[in-house]
Amino acid sequence: xNEVEQSPQNLTAxxxxxxxxxxxxxxxxxALHWLQQHPGGGIVSLFMLSSGKKKHGRLIATIxxxxxxxxxxxxxxxxxxxxxxxxxxxxxxxxNFVFGPGTRLSVLP
Amino acid sequence: xAGVTQFPSHSVxxxxxxxxxxxDPISGHDNLYWYRRVMGKEIKFxxxxxxxxxxxxxxxxxNRFLAERTGGTYSTLKVQPAELEDSxxxxxASSQYGSARADTGELxxxxxxxxxxx
Numbered sequence: 292x293n294e295v296e297q298s299p300q301n302l303t304a305x306x307x308x309x310x311x312x313x314x315x316x317x318x319x320x321x322a323l324h325w326l327q328q329h330p331g332g333g334i335v336s337l338f339m340l341s342s343g344k345k346k347h348g349r350l351i352a353t354i355x356x357x358x359x360x361x362x363x364x365x366x367x368x369x370x371x372x373x374x375x376x377x378x379x380x381x382x383x384x385x386x387n388f389v390f391g392p393g394t395r396l397s398v399l400p
Numbered sequence: 401x402a403g404v405t406q407f408p409s410h411s412v413x414x415x416x417x418x419x420x421x422x423x424d425p426i427s428g429h430d431n432l433y434w435y436r437r438v439m440g441k442e443i444k445f446x447x448x449x450x451x452x453x454x455x456x457x458x459x460x461x462x463n464r465f466l467a468e469r470t471g472g473t474y475s476t477l478k479v480q481p482a483e484l485e486d487s488x489x490x491x492x493a494s495s496q497y498g499s500a501r502a503d504t505g506e507l508x509x510x511x512x513x514x515x516x517x518x
Contacts, residue, residue, distance in 0.1 A: 293442065324507065332489060334509035377443065387433070387456060388507075390443040 294318055295391035297378050303397045310365040312394045314378030317359065325352050325363050326377040328393070334377070337363070368398045402426070406492050406510035414518050418480040421513045425474070425494030431455075432475050433495075433507070434467060438488035446490075449475060482517045489514050 295316045304310050314323070325337045338345050338352040340361065345352050349368075354361040365372055378391040405424045413419050425432045434446040446465070447457040451472035460467070464483070469475040479486055489512040 295442075326509075331511070332514065333511040334491060334493075336507055336509065339506055379443075387445045387448055387459070388435075388443075389445075390435075392442045
């Protein structure tokens with residue numbers, strides 16, 4: 292069992308829909324990152340969280356440390372949001388990322 | 401400011417050959433990381449440099465993989481001899497303070513080098 296799980300594995304939405312991607316992890320962490328990998332392959336860091344909530348444009352990320360859970364929300368989704376979204380954590384007693392399997396999002400026009 | 405750059409973007413080689421991947425981190429970033437994503441699996445950590453020193457190489461799969469960062473600037477990852485299971489996308493990332501620091505540990509990723517071993 293992977294230390295970082297994501298759901299759903301695949302998600303297809305219509306343009307304009309509100310999207311939620313979930314991440315749960317089994318270890319104590321010092322930080323959690325949400326990453327975006329576009330079809331071309333490059334990875335972009337969207338958020339880094341250790342508590343609470345962060346917002347950037349149409350993207351919102353939340354984390355509940357006690358429940359070991361984080362969510363990434365996309366409001367008013369757009370086809371250009373289509374990508375693989377990856378949750379990655381830094382274990383509290385480690386220095387390096389443990390990655391989730393990713394959620395493949397397709398937003399249809 | 402230039403981001404993290406990786407070269408080549410795609411390499412196709414035959415089993416048994418050698419390939420060298422290169423990563424140029426963001427200037428001034430002491431921390432450099434190599435990751436790998438093989439088909440259908442999650443991204444896995446390979447190793448971490450702080451300047452020219454290997455801080456953690458626990459993710460290196462075997463001794464066919466050799467990473468260097470001479471002078472603490474760019475890094476190379478050599479696979480010799482390459483095997484079929486080495487196919488995947490190799491990502492490099494850099495950060496200024498190290499990814500474990502939640503307040504300043506933002507990672508900047510390269511576009512990745514896709515390796516195909518036939």
